[in-house]
Amino acid sequence: xxxxxxxxxxxxxxxxxxxxxxxxxxxxxxxxxxxxxxxxxxxxxxxxxxxxxxxxxxxxxxxxxxxxxxxxxxxxxxxxx
Amino acid sequence: xxxxxxxxxxxxxxxxxxxxxxxxxxxxxxxxxxxxxxxxxxxxxxxxxxxxxxxxxxxxxxxxxxxxxxxxxxxxxxxxxxxxxxxxxxxxxxxxxxxxxxxxxxxxxxxxxxxxxxxxxxxxxxxxxxxxxxxxxxxxxxxxxxxxxxxxxxxxxxxxxxxxxxxxxxxxxxxxxxxxxxxxxxxxxxxxxxxxxxxxxxxxxxxxxxxxxxxxxxxxxxxxxxxxxxxxxxxxxxxxxxxxxxxxxxxxxxxxxxxxxxxxxxxxxxxxxxxxxxxxxxxxxxxxxxxxxxxxxxxxxxxxxxxxxxxxxxxxxxxxxxxxxxxxxxxxxxxxxxxxxxxxxxxxxxxxxxxxxxxxxxxxxxxxxxxxxxxxxxxxxxxxxxxxxxxxxxxxxxxxxxxxxxxxxxxxxxxxxxxxxxxxxxxxxxxxxxxxxxxxxxxxxxxxxxxxxxxxxxxxxxxxxxxxxxxxxxxxxxxxxxxxxxxxxxxxxxxxx
Numbered sequence: 130x131x132x133x134x135x136x137x138x139x140x141x142x143x144x145x146x147x148x149x150x151x152x153x154x155x156x157x158x159x160x161x162x163x164x165x166x167x168x169x170x171x172x173x174x175x176x177x178x179x180x181x182x183x184x185x186x187x188x189x190x191x192x193x194x195x196x197x198x199x200x201x202x203x204x205x206x207x208x209x210x
Numbered sequence: 211x212x213x214x215x216x217x218x219x220x221x222x223x224x225x226x227x228x229x230x231x232x233x234x235x236x237x238x239x240x241x242x243x244x245x246x247x248x249x250x251x252x253x254x255x256x257x258x259x260x261x262x263x264x265x266x267x268x269x270x271x272x273x274x275x276x277x278x279x280x281x282x283x284x285x286x287x288x289x290x291x292x293x294x295x296x297x298x299x300x301x302x303x304x305x306x307x308x309x310x311x312x313x314x315x316x317x318x319x320x321x322x323x324x325x326x327x328x329x330x331x332x333x334x335x336x337x338x339x340x341x342x343x344x345x346x347x348x349x350x351x352x353x354x355x356x357x358x359x360x361x362x363x364x365x366x367x368x369x370x371x372x373x374x375x376x377x378x379x380x381x382x383x384x385x386x387x388x389x390x391x392x393x394x395x396x397x398x399x400x401x402x403x404x405x406x407x408x409x410x411x412x413x414x415x416x417x418x419x420x421x422x423x424x425x426x427x428x429x430x431x432x433x434x435x436x437x438x439x440x441x442x443x444x445x446x447x448x449x450x451x452x453x454x455x456x457x458x459x460x461x462x463x464x465x466x467x468x469x470x471x472x473x474x475x476x477x478x479x480x481x482x483x484x485x486x487x488x489x490x491x492x493x494x495x496x497x498x499x500x501x502x503x504x505x506x507x508x509x510x511x512x513x514x515x516x517x518x519x520x521x522x523x524x525x526x527x528x529x530x531x532x533x534x535x536x537x538x539x540x541x542x543x544x545x546x547x548x549x550x551x552x553x554x555x556x557x558x559x560x561x562x563x564x565x566x567x568x569x570x571x572x573x574x575x576x577x578x579x580x581x582x583x584x585x586x587x588x589x590x591x592x593x594x595x596x597x598x599x600x601x602x603x604x605x606x607x608x609x610x611x612x613x614x615x616x617x618x619x620x621x622x623x624x625x626x627x628x629x630x631x632x633x634x635x636x637x638x639x640x641x642x643x644x645x646x647x648x649x650x651x652x653x654x655x656x657x658x659x660x661x662x663x664x665x666x667x668x669x670x671x672x673x674x675x676x677x678x679x680x681x682x683x684x685x686x687x688x689x690x691x692x693x694x695x696x697x698x699x700x701x702x703x704x705x706x707x
Binding site: 133135137139140141142143144145146147165166167168169170171198199200201203 | 537541544582599600603604614615625626
C-alpha cells in the first residue's frame with residue numbers, strides 16, 4: 130500500500146504528493162521527488178532527505194525511518210544543510 | 211411636503227419596539243452576529259452616503275448607460291481581439307473569478323438587509339445587494355459576447371460550478387465570507403477588510419492596468435463597479451465602531467482573519483495580472499509597489515483610525531509581498547492545464563524587470579524559469595509538446611485557503627503539518643494554521659483536492675482529473691499562449707536577466 134507524503138524539493142515553488150512504498154530506500158524517495166520536481170528544479174547530484182527536522186540515513190527504508198501517511202519531507206542539497 | 215433632508219432620516223430610521231416577540235428572536239445572534247446587543251446600542255448607526263431609492267436608481271441608470279456607451283464604442287469583439295495575449299488571459303481570470311463572487315455578495319448583503327441591527331444599516335445593505343447584482347450582471351453581459359470567439363471565456367459562468375482547484379479555493383473563501391456569514395462578520399469582513407482594503411487593489415489597480423493595456427471596456431467596467439464599492443463599503447465602519455465598544459478583541463480577530471484570507475486570494479488574482487499578464491511596456495508599476503502605495507499605507511491608517519493593531523502576522527505579509535505570487539505563477543505555469551486560461555513565460559527583459567522590482571528572492575525564481583525554458587528548448591516549440599513542459603506529479607494544497615502549498619521561498623517552503631483528532635492537516639503558512647485552529651469545527655471536514663483524490667472522490671489520473679473533475683477540455687485548459695515559441699528561447703542567452 131503506497132504511503133502518500135508531502136514532498137518539498139529545495140528550489141521548488143510548490144509541494145508535491147509523492148507516493149512512497151514502505152520498502153523504498155530513502156535515496157529512492159529522494160529520487161522520486163527530484164523526478165517529480167524536475168520541470169522546475171534542475172537535478173542536484175548530492176542531496177539529503179530531511180524528516181522531522183533531521184537528516185535521514187539514505188540507506189534506511191521509508192518504513193524504518195518512521196514515515197506515516199501525509200507526513201512532510203524535504204529534499205535539500207547536501208551542501209546546504 | 212417634507213424637504214429631502216427632512217424626509218431621508220424618516221425613511222431610513224424605521225425601527226420600533228417589539229411587543230409580541232423578543233428582540234433576540236427577531237435578530238438571533240447566530241445570524242445577526244456577535245456580540246448580541248440591544249437595539250439601543252445600534253440606534254445611532256449612521257453612514258456618510260445617505261441616499262434615497264429614487265436617487266440610487268437615477269445614479270445607477272446613468273452609470274449603466276455610461277458602461278453601455280463605452281461597450282458600443284470600444285468594447286466590441288474586434289476591439290477585444292486586438293488586445294495583447296497576456297492581458298487577454300488576465301481578462302479570462304477576472305471573467306471567471308468576478309461575476310459569481312459578486313453574486314455571493316448579493317446574498318451577504320441581503321443578510322444585512324434582514325438581520326442588520328438598525329434600519330439605516332438594513333436600508334444601506336439593500337442598496338449594497340442591488341449593487342452586487344449589477345456587478346454580477348455587467349461582467350456576465352460583457353464577457354458573454356466573447357464566448358463565441360474563445361470558449362475559455364465560458365468560465366465566466368462555469369468557474370464556480372466546477373471542482374477546479376482554484377474554484378474550490380475561491381468557493382471556500384466566498385462561502386465563508388458572504389454566503390454563510392452572519393450580518394456583523396459579513397459587514398466587517400466584506401465592507402471594512404475586503405472593500406476598504408482590497409477593492410482598491412482590484413478595481414483602481416485593474417482600471418489603471420486596463421487603461422495601459424488599451425482595454426477601455428474593462429477599465430470602464432471596473433471603474434463603474436468601484437463607485438458602488440466606495441459607497442457600500444461605508445456600511446462596515448459604523449458596524450465595526452459599535453462592536454469595538456463592546457468586544458474589541460473580537461474585531462481584531464476578524465480583521466486578522468480576513469486580511470489574511472483576502473491577501474491570499476487577491477495577491478494571486480492581482481499579482482499575476484500586474485507582474486505577468488500585462489505586457490512589460492504597459493506595466494505602470496509592480497504588484498509590490500501598488501500594494502505598498504494603495505493597500506498597505508491606506509489599510510494601516512484605517513486600522514489606526516479605529517484603534518486596531520496591525521495583524522500579528524504583518525511581517526509575513528511583507529515577506530510574501532516579495533515572493534508569494536511569483537511562487538504561485540511559476541507553479542501554475544507548470545500546471546497550466548489545470549486552469550482555464552493561458553500563460554506566458556517571462557522573457558529575459560521581463561525577468562530583468564522582475565529582478566529590479568523583487569531583488570530579495572529573484573535569483574531563486576530565475577533558476578525555476580531557466581529550468582522551464584530549458585525544457586522547452588529540449589522538446590522544441592509547438593502545441594504537441596505542451597504536456598512535455600508540464601508537471602506530472604500531483605501538486606498539494608493548503609487545508610485552510612485551499613491554494614497550492616507555495617508559501618515561503620523556493621529555498622524553504624513554509625508548509626506545516628498538524629495532527630489533530632486522528633487527522634492530519636497541512637497548511638501553507640502559520641496564519642492559515644492559526645485561522646484553522648480558531649474555529650476548527652468550521653474547517654475540519656472540508657477536503658482539499660489531494661484528500662479528495664486519496665479518498666477516491668476525485669480521479670487520480672491527470673487527464674481524468676482535468677476533464678471529469680475540473681470540467682476542462684483540451685480546448686479550454688490552459689496552455690502556453692505561444693506554445694513555447696519565443697524568439698529569445700532560440701538563443702542560449704535566455705538567462706540575460
